[in-house]
Each structure stands twice: as structure tokens, then as C-alpha cells.
Amino acid sequence: MSRDSVSKAYRAQIIDRRWLSPTTFELGLRRPSAFIFQAGQFIRFRRDDITEIMERDYSLIVAPSDPDIRLLVRDTAAGGYSTFLGKTEIGTALEFMGPLGYFTYQSDARPAVFVATGTGIAPFVSMARSGISGFVLLHGVQTAVDLYYEAFFRRLALRYVPCLSITTDASSPRDAFHGRVTVFLADRLPPGRYDFYLSGRREMIRDATLIIDDRFSGSRVYSEIFY
Amino acid sequence: MKIYTGGGDRGKTSLFSGERVGKSDDRVEAYGEIDELNAILGVVTASLPVDQNRIREEIHDIQKDLMIIGALLATTPDAPHFGTLERIGRDRIRDLESAMDRMELELPPLKSFILPGGSMPAAWTHVARTICRRAERRIIRVGEQGMINIELEAVQNLLIYINRLSDYLFMLARYCNRVDGVPDIQWKG
Numbered sequence: 001m002s003r004d005s006v007s008k009a010y011r012a013q014i015i016d017r018r019w020l021s022p023t024t025f026e027l028g029l030r031r032p033s034a035f036i037f038q039a040g041q042f043i044r045f046r047r048d049d050i051t052e053i054m055e056r057d058y059s060l061i062v063a064p065s066d067p068d069i070r071l072l073v074r075d076t077a078a079g080g081y082s083t084f085l086g087k088t089e090i091g092t093a094l095e096f097m098g099p100l101g102y103f104t105y106q107s108d109a110r111p112a113v114f115v116a117t118g119t120g121i122a123p124f125v126s127m128a129r130s131g132i133s134g135f136v137l138l139h140g141v142q143t144a145v146d147l148y149y150e151a152f153f154r155r156l157a158l159r160y161v162p163c164l165s166i167t168t169d170a171s172s173p174r175d176a177f178h179g180r181v182t183v184f185l186a187d188r189l190p191p192g193r194y195d196f197y198l199s200g201r202r203e204m205i206r207d208a209t210l211i212i213d214d215r216f217s218g219s220r221v222y223s224e225i226f227y
Numbered sequence: 228m229k230i231y232t233g234g235g236d237r238g239k240t241s242l243f244s245g246e247r248v249g250k251s252d253d254r255v256e257a258y259g260e261i262d263e264l265n266a267i268l269g270v271v272t273a274s275l276p277v278d279q280n281r282i283r284e285e286i287h288d289i290q291k292d293l294m295i296i297g298a299l300l301a302t303t304p305d306a307p308h309f310g311t312l313e314r315i316g317r318d319r320i321r322d323l324e325s326a327m328d329r330m331e332l333e334l335p336p337l338k339s340f341i342l343p344g345g346s347m348p349a350a351w352t353h354v355a356r357t358i359c360r361r362a363e364r365r366i367i368r369v370g371e372q373g374m375i376n377i378e379l380e381a382v383q384n385l386l387i388y389i390n391r392l393s394d395y396l397f398m399l400a401r402y403c404n405r406v407d408g409v410p411d412i413q414w415k416g
Contacts (some may be wrong), residue, residue: 106245106307195245202232209234213247220245225232 007100010035012069013093017086020148023076024119026061027085029069029094037064039130040105040123040224043071043098045081056081057100059122059224063129072122072148103224105132106195110220111158113194114138115181115208118146120200120226125149128156136189140181140204142166144173182207191215198223243298244306253369258300260362265293267355271399274348276406282399285326289392292319296385300366304376314381315388323388323395330402337401340414346407349400356396363389 012029019025037043042059058071075086088094105112105127112135114124121139133156140163141147150173153160162176163184177184185208196212196219198205205223212219234240239247240255248255272286295313302309343353366389370377377383401411 102243104308108307206233206236209232209241209247210237213237213239217247219247221234221241221247222245223232223234223241 007097008034009095009097011093011095014088014090015068016090020072021145024072024074024146024148025086027058027071027073029071031067031069035069035098037099038104039064039126039132040103041099041101041126042123043069043096044100045085045094045096047081047084054081059101059119059126059226060099061122061125061129063126063131066129072119072125074119101224103197103199103222105130105197106220106222108195108220110193110195111136112197113189114157114197115185115199115204116140117181117200117204118226119148120204120224121148123199123224124197125152128153134158137161138163138177138181138184140165140200144171144176147173180204182211185211186215189216193218195220196222200226242303243301244303244309246303253365253372254300254374257362257365257369258297260358260365261293261297261300264355264358264362265290265297267351267358268293271348271351271355274351275403276348279406282402285322288319288322289395292388296388299381299385300369300375303374304379304382312381315384317384320384320388320391323391327395327398330398334398334401334405335411337411340416341401342412342414343400344412345400345404345409348407349403349409352396352400352403356393356400359389359393359396363393 010032012032014027015030016028017025037060042057044055044057047054058073060069061072062068062070073082073085075082077083103123114135114137116124116138117140124137135157136159137153137157138161139147142165144162144164147162150162161184162173163181164172164176164178165180177188182204194216196208198208198221202225205225209221209223212221235250238250240250241247242254268286268290272283275283292315295315298312299314302312344350366375366386369375370382375382377386404411
């Protein structure tokens with residue numbers, strides 16, 4: 001619905017792959033010169049097999065001004081498209097559609113609260129790399145190994161809250177919140193009017209939205225379902 | 228694209244501009260009417276004879292316009308990104324007027340009121356016309372409540388477009404009957 005970007009088909013070569021954890025990696029693609037996007041948007045890969053047409057969406061984690069495209073991919077080892085992206089040779093050209101989505105930052109006087117689970121952190125990486133700062137970020141993961149970009153966000157966020165839902169170990173940050181992001185929202189975030197940006201699991205978005213209705217009346221909610 | 232979150236299970240929904248409002252909110256009602264109009268235009272398209280590609284394309288363009296209108300109505304005027312949204316330009320209003328002028332040339336003069344009906348596409352188009360008028364009333368209501376700023380050119384164009392669209396749909400219903408060789412049903416009160 002924005003006048004700023006129109007989705008088109010592009011072709012881009014894989015230029016590198018950088019693993020952030022045993023299951024998650026950044027995929028670098030050479031940026032087509034005509035490809036323009038806004039921080040928070042995603043691209044869509046499409047693969048036509050004999051038996052099915054598969055479409056998979058991945059958020060961009062670079063700033064719109066960056067020279068290349070980078071994506072955050074979690075390989076669930078289920079043999080799907082993410083596994084394909086994790087194994088495909090560097091130099092392979094991929095076709096994609098983009099940019100897509102409306103999950104973009106709306107600057108406003110209200111404090112912004114970014115809430116992510118897992119790789120749902122991706123659009124916030126793009127926003128932060130675009131120069132957005134001063135936000136509160138809750139990043140919900142199972143264990144500390146999945147706190148991708150921790151150091152990056154500690155520099156830029158007004159407050160960075162790692163939320164560990166399952167286990168704690170020696171590598172867990174000392175200031176980690178032990179519980180889901182929704183529990184933090186319900187119990188710890190001070191009452192007020194915020195602009196909430198929710199990105200990640202469907203269940204988190206549902207629960208967070210209902211908590212916001214109850215506790216943070218008058219706030220705005222923008223959301224992006226990842227999986 | 229994932230569709231459901233469940234965030235609306237307790238009767239609230241998020242506007243495009245992020246505010247949480249009740250699903251019975253007049254603004255939601257207004258863009259809901261636009262959604263209903265868009266859906267019924269899908270029915271009109273599906274019922275058209277296969278050779279009516281020009282009309283099919285016109286309706287397809289109108290459906291895209293209605294998506295833009297829905298987004299505008301779902302965004303509060305003071306929202307940060309209101310200014311970046313697509314708008315309905317005067318060119319789209321002129322397109323509707325040109326289409327009406329074109330159809331009028333092929334239609335017999337209207338000498339009395341007609342009853343909605345005739346061929347299947349014509350009957351559905353009359354339904355679409357009444358939904359369009361209802362949508363217009365809802366939009367004006369939210370304007371009267373100050374929920375949209377009718378001083379803005381984008382909103383003025385939107386209102387003109389919806390008004391013109393009802394006229395277009397009236398004309399299209401008659402045109403559909405003409406294409407199918409079905410005479411208008413005259414009202415003899």
C-alpha cells in the first residue's frame with residue numbers, strides 16, 4: 001500500500017554464508033541494482049518442483065543503503081527451503097520476488113518496543129542498521145546460543161532484554177530474563193502507551209497482542225508472523 | 228503469507244496504522260464495507276461472459292483501487308506513515324467517467340426508473356452498486372466524526388471516486404444486460 005516500493009522479480013547470486021549458531025546463518029546475496037526496499041521488508045523465494053510449488057519468505061537484515069542483500073535463515077533440518085539455502089553452493093543464482101510486507105518502522109514520539117522470537121529478530125536488525133535507535137528490544141529464544149546480534153543490540157537499544165524460555169547455562173547473559181517475552185510484557189514492562197512491533201511466532205503475537213490490549217491501552221501494534 | 232494470529236479473538240483489531248480498536252468501530256465498519264464491495268466485484272467478474280475482457284480488466288483495476296482505499300481508511304490521518312500511502316488520483320476518477328461515456332454510447336436512453344436485475348452479471352452489479360452506496364455512507368459517517376480528515380485531497384478524491392463508482396456500476400449493470408441481450412426491467416409504478 002506504500003507508494004515507495006513495488007514488488008518485482010529479481011535474480012541474485014549467493015556470495016557468502018555466515019553461521020551464527022549451529023542452526024542459523026546469514027545468507028549474503030549480490031544485490032540487483034534495481035532492487036529497492038525499506039527496512040523491515042522481506043523477499044520471497046519460489047521453487048517449482050514436480051509435486052508442489054514452494055514459496056518461502058525471508059526478512060532482509062541489511063539497511064536499504066547497504067551494497068548487498070543479507071538474510072537470516074534458520075535451518076530446521078526438515079529438508080525444506082532453508083536446508084537448501086544452507087547447502088547450496090556459493091555462486092548459485094536464485095530468483096526472488098520483493099520487496100514485500102508493511103512491517104516498517106513508523107517514527108513517532110511514543111517509545112518503540114520491539115518484541116521478537118527467534119529469527120523474528122531479522123526485521124529489527126535491518127531497522128537498527130538503518131539508523132533507528134532508542135528502542136526497547138525483547139528477544140525471546142530458548143537458549144543463549146540463539147541470541148544473535150546481542151552485542152549489536154546492546155549498543156543500539158535503549159534497553160535490550162534477552163528472554164530465555166527453556167534453560168540457563170554458563171553462557172547466559174547475567175541480565176537475562178528467564179521466561180517468555182510475553183511474561184516480561186505482562187509483568188515487567190512499565191505501564192504506558194507504546195508503539196509495539198511484534199515479530200516471530202504466531203502464538204507470541206497472539207498472546208502479546210492480548211496483553212497489550214489489557215495492560216497498554218492506547219498503544220499501537222504492528223506485527224509480522226514468521227512461523 | 229500467514230493470515231491468522233488470534234489477536235482479534237476478544238473483539239479488537241489492529242488498524243493499518245497500529246491502533247487497537249473494537250471491531251464494531253465505525254472506521255472498521257467503513258473499510259469492511261469496502262472489503263465487501265471488493266468481494267462482490269469478484270462475483271461480478273466471475274459471472275461475466277468469457278469474451279468481456281475489457282470489463283474484466285476494468286473491474287480488476289477497481290479492485291486494486293479498493294485495496295488502496297481500504298488501507299487509507301484503516302490508517303488514522305495523524306499516523307506517521309499516512310503520507311506514504313498510495314492514493315486514488317484524479318486520473319482514476321477520469322477513467323471511470325470515460326468508461327461510463329463509452330458504455331452510454333451503446334445503451335438506449337433511460338426514460339424511466341429500472342428495477343435491479345436482468346442477467347446474472349447485471350443483477351450482481353446492482354448488488355455491488357448498493358454496497359458501494361452503503362460504503363459511501365459509512366465513509367461519510369467517519370468523516371463527520373472527525374476520524375478521517377475530509378480536508379485532505381486524498382480523502383476528497385476517495386469520496387469522489389466512490390460516488391463515481393456507484394454511477395459506473397449502475398451503468399455497468401445496464402451494459403451487462405445489453406451484452407446478454409436482456410432488456411432493462413422498467414419500473415411502472
